[in-house]
Amino acid sequence: MRTEDLIRTLATGAGPVESRAASRRYVVALAAGSLGALAVVAAWLGVNNDLAALAKLPMFWVRAAFAASVAGTALVALARLARPGVPLGRASAAMVAPVLAMWALGAVVLLLAEPMMRAMLVLGSTWTTCPLNITLASIPVLAAVLWAIRGLAPTRPVMTGATAGRLAGGVGALVYTLHCPELEAPFLGVWYVIGMAIPAAIGAFLGPRLLRW
Amino acid sequence: MGSLEERLRGPWLAALGGDAAAYESSLRELAAMLRGYYRRRLASLPDEVEDLVQETLIAVHNQRHTYDPDQPLTAWVHAIAKYKYVDLVRRRSGREALNDPLDDDVEAFAASDHDAADAKRDLRKLLATLPDRHRRPIECVKIEGLSVAETAQRTGMSESAVKVGVHRGLKALAELIRRHP
Numbered sequence: 400m401r402t403e404d405l406i407r408t409l410a411t412g413a414g415p416v417e418s419r420a421a422s423r424r425y426v427v428a429l430a431a432g433s434l435g436a437l438a439v440v441a442a443w444l445g446v447n448n449d450l451a452a453l454a455k456l457p458m459f460w461v462r463a464a465f466a467a468s469v470a471g472t473a474l475v476a477l478a479r480l481a482r483p484g485v486p487l488g489r490a491s492a493a494m495v496a497p498v499l500a501m502w503a504l505g506a507v508v509l510l511l512a513e514p515m516m517r518a519m520l521v522l523g524s525t526w527t528t529c530p531l532n533i534t535l536a537s538i539p540v541l542a543a544v545l546w547a548i549r550g551l552a553p554t555r556p557v558m559t560g561a562t563a564g565r566l567a568g569g570v571g572a573l574v575y576t577l578h579c580p581e582l583e584a585p586f587l588g589v590w591y592v593i594g595m596a597i598p599a600a601i602g603a604f605l606g607p608r609l610l611r612w
Numbered sequence: 613m614g615s616l617e618e619r620l621r622g623p624w625l626a627a628l629g630g631d632a633a634a635y636e637s638s639l640r641e642l643a644a645m646l647r648g649y650y651r652r653r654l655a656s657l658p659d660e661v662e663d664l665v666q667e668t669l670i671a672v673h674n675q676r677h678t679y680d681p682d683q684p685l686t687a688w689v690h691a692i693a694k695y696k697y698v699d700l701v702r703r704r705s706g707r708e709a710l711n712d713p714l715d716d717d718v719e720a721f722a723a724s725d726h727d728a729a730d731a732k733r734d735l736r737k738l739l740a741t742l743p744d745r746h747r748r749p750i751e752c753v754k755i756e757g758l759s760v761a762e763t764a765q766r767t768g769m770s771e772s773a774v775k776v777g778v779h780r781g782l783k784a785l786a787e788l789i790r791r792h793p
Contacts, residue, residue, distance in 0.1 A: 402643055402662060402665060402666055402669070403640075405666050405669060405670070406636060406639040406640055406643060406669065407636065409635075409639060409669065409670070409673045410632050410633075410635045410636035410639060411632065412632075413627070413630075413632060413635050413673070414630055415628065415629050415630030416628045416629075416630075416676055416677050417677065418628075418677075418681070420677040421677060421678060481678065482678045482679075482680055482683070482688070483675070483678065483688050483689075483691035483692045483695065484683060484684070484687035484688040484689075484690060484691035484692075485680065485683055485687075551675070551678050552671070552675040552678045552692065552695075554691050554692070554694070554695040611699075612671065612674075612675070
């Protein structure tokens with residue numbers, strides 16, 4: 400086919416473009432993914448029986464804010480990665496900030512704690528299951544977010560997949576706080592971060608395979 | 613780049629608003645821009661240029677909802693063009709090694725020299741199999757470099773017959789080459 404013919408074919412009946420198309424995909428994906436994560440946590444792990452009591456503690460909300468800020472900064476970066484020619488800029492530094500803040504808080508807590516208590520602050524009582532549970536809760540979100548980006552045009556598939564995984568991990572961790580009894584910063588800085596890093600790694604692996612266009 | 617951006621932007625925004633004529637002229641401008649971009653990068657693969665231009669135009673078309681009106685259009689198109697270029701190089705390097713090691717260079721030159729000589733002989737042989745009404749116009753226009761009018765005078769054919777002869781003859785040649793690689 401000649402290029403001139405192709406241009407004419409493309410231009411006929413192209414119609415106007417909806418400018419909100421991209422953001423609507425994210426909203427749909429995040430809503431569907433969060434519902435999926437909620438289903439995993441509520442139906443399979445179960446909501447924490449002491450949730451009402453836990454919610455009165457400040458650390459409950461610090462933990463929620465931590466997971467939400469990982470998800471939020473990842474979403475900002477993802478929106479940039481999915482558009483060709485938009486540089487990441489400060490979005491990549493912003494993604495690291497919540498983790499650094501949690502590590503700083505965890506370090507302070509460990510320094511102030513009795514030496515005998517330190518191992519318990521890091522390991523809590525659920526360290527063997529926490530990262531895996533966060534990963535499982537994030538899988539529906541990752542699937543939905545990858546679907547959303549497949550309708551867009553990421554030019555850096557590995558980075559985009561990893562960021563989609565971070566977003567999924569953040570949302571998964573946020574939903575997992577409904578089940579999780581751990582509130583200590585050292586625990587969150589280690590096991591929550593690992594739990595969110597696993598979906599990021601899965602996303603980095605899937606990116607080049609699923610996000611080609 | 614600034615003036616290019618200014619020239620492209622207005623029609624492009626109109627095109628996204630649904631103006632088909634503006635869209636057509638935008639795509640034509642982008643096609644020219646992409647052709648230049650790929651010609652520079654695919655000097656060793658000139659046959660791929662137009663295919664890649666078309667592939668990229670289709671991508672531009674399918675992904676035009678990812679263009680943010682606040683960003684420079686040239687940056688957006690450039691990112692797509694680069695993505696498609698890398699994609700092509702990756703696809704090709706899967707099939708055949710694009711980068712020969714440096715040690716092989718001398719051999720590669722020798723080989724290409726023979727290829728050219730062979731090609732010349734083959735072309736004569738293949739040309740000889742064509743009927744006169746195809747062969748003569750090709751010899752005059754493509755090998756000796758005469759104009760269509762001069763060829764018509766020399767061969768006694770009409771000008772349109774010369775043009776048709778060149779066109780059909782080249783097509784037939786291409787077919788022959790494909791069958792006898």
